[in-house]
């Protein structure tokens with residue numbers, strides 16, 4: 356019945372002159388909110404992409420529910436970063452039918468990739484998960500590529516070019532949208548540079564190594580991470596090591612992430628002057644859609660600045 360109704364509505368839309376552009380838009384699926392937001396910027400006025408992973412699900416831990424698998428298999432275009440980060444999606448994405456266009460941003464968008472950091476507080480091989488489930492343990496490349504507006508502009512341009520090829524009727528609109536988005540991203544870059552200038556070089560610790568692209572772009576100074584992999588708790592030897600590093604490095608703030616248990620971080624900073632902030636690389640509390648990327652980046656900058664500039668308690 357629903358199929359019939361859908362067919363009937365399509366018929367009427369055509370009968371009425373086919374003015375509904377979104378009916379013609381390709382079915383696009385993007386994996387995480389920041390990437391989805393950039394794709395949505397490219398598709399403004401044409402259609403809306405579907406966000407595959409619910410907000411707040413770690414970019415590394417995402418496994419597909421049967422309903423997500425259905426969304427994925429119905430997509431004409433799938434935009435993801437790559438298996439070095441959305442590890443659990445690699446299999447279902449690779450298994451998609453040949454007719455699905457798979458856009459692997461880490462490989463295809465012309466982005467210069469950074470390596471995961473090792474040594475010092477960045478890696479402890481004792482902490483490498485045995486389960487083999489986690490991305491960071493198995494990939495040298497850090498794929499949190501979206502946390503740099505210049506990379507975001509590359510994503511926008513690349514996605515627009517692909518969509519224009521698939522949906523030729525809207526090609527010029529994708530190009531116009533991309534150009535407008537890139538201009539906003541350039542303005543965002545200028546704004547973030549000014550906002551983050553006062554905290555250049557101020558040492559801090561992150562929950563996991565999610566921000567190297569942001570750090571490089573704006574001269575921020577992360578000195579280590581608490582865990583190698585987001586789902587792995589550090590052992591007691593590691594905890595002592597981290598507390599010692601806090602003391603000698605002069606770390607001002609440790610940034611946790613919303614999806615991880617805050618008690619661990621509270622116990623780490625107890626008795627020190629180190630403050631706790633929350634840096635959320637995937638925008639768990641941001642509404643998905645056009646403009647979401649800019650909201651995410653402004654929020655990150657504001658949180659980083661607050662924690663790294665306010666006076667000790």
Ligand SMILES: [Zn+2]
Pocket residue numbers: 414415499563564565
């Ligand atoms: Zn991550």
